[in-house]
Amino acid sequence: MLQVTNIHKKYGSLQVLKGIDLEIGAGEVVSIVGASGAGKSTLLHILGTLDTADSGEVVFDGKNIARMSATEMARFRNRHIGFIFQFHNLLPEFTALENACLPGYLAGRPEKEVQEQAEQLLGMLGLSHRLNHKPSEMSGGEQQRTAVARALINSPKIIFADEPSGNLDSKNAQELHDIFFRLRNEFNQTFVIVTHNEQLAGMADRTLVMKDGQIVSEVTI
Numbered sequence: 716m717l718q719v720t721n722i723h724k725k726y727g728s729l730q731v732l733k734g735i736d737l738e739i740g741a742g743e744v745v746s747i748v749g750a751s752g753a754g755k756s757t758l759l760h761i762l763g764t765l766d767t768a769d770s771g772e773v774v775f776d777g778k779n780i781a782r783m784s785a786t787e788m789a790r791f792r793n794r795h796i797g798f799i800f801q802f803h804n805l806l807p808e809f810t811a812l813e814n815a816c817l818p819g820y821l822a823g824r825p826e827k828e829v830q831e832q833a834e835q836l837l838g839m840l841g842l843s844h845r846l847n848h849k850p851s852e853m854s855g856g857e858q859q860r861t862a863v864a865r866a867l868i869n870s871p872k873i874i875f876a877d878e879p880s881g882n883l884d885s886k887n888a889q890e891l892h893d894i895f896f897r898l899r900n901e902f903n904q905t906f907v908i909v910t911h912n913e914q915l916a917g918m919a920d921r922t923l924v925m926k927d928g929q930i931v932s933e934v935t936i
């Protein structure tokens with residue numbers, strides 16, 4: 716599904732990524748670990764088309780994203796990629812249902828279809844009783860699960876998660892981790908997860924260890 720070849724990235728004079736090669740197959744859960752500053756988030760942002768590499772290739776299902784125009788890339792991102800960040804980034808003035816629907820509306824899908832799917836996803840995530848709550852009226856775990864529904868609304872090929880449980884207590888973190896693996900087991904959802912959480916990293920099919928801008932080892936279970 717995703718092939719990455721020889722990615723390099725510099726910020727000013729700092730060489731942050733120094734030749735990353737990587738392949739991710741459909742239905743895989745891959746975790747990326749490593750010390751702070753190793754380049755994990757930078758790599759995730761490049762894989763997720765939120766940032767561009769200085770050199771190297773990122774190919775999604777045979778499509779080289781470097782050859783896409785900005786508009787094509789934005790459309791591709793909206794349709795095929797889901798994101799979950801440490802801080803949920805939900806819009807404070809919108810309800811859980813509205814937040815979950817937004818990428819569906821941006822994709823130009825029919826309103827009713829998007830709303831039905833959002834209700835179904837929020838229900839699956841245990842949030843049927845929170846559809847009309849705003850983020851400030853929900854717990855941290857509920858907010859993050861709403862962000863998961865938002866990430867899933869356009870049935871993405873792949874979800875990129877950057878420290879998804881970094882802001883949750885251990886019970887809510889465990890629940891979120893269980894949700895990821897349920898989505899993988901039931902829907903073959905692919906995940907790439909940057910995390911400092913050893914439990915989450917250890918649950919993945921493969922763990923990539925980054926150091927100073929390179930993948931220095933890979934652990935497969």
Ligand SMILES: Nc1ncnc2c1ncn2[C@@H]1O[C@H](COP(=O)(O)OP(=O)(O)OP(=O)(O)O)[C@@H](O)[C@H]1O
Binds near residue numbers: 726727750752753755
């Ligand atoms: N937009 C930017 N401009 C300049 N330097 C940056 C930028 N983004 C990241 N960096 C630098 O690149 C290096 C790698 O950052 P990155 O966020 O990828 O590391 P990380 O492994 O995800 O770290 P952490 O675990 O702390 O999140 C760091 O030294 C960081 O300061």
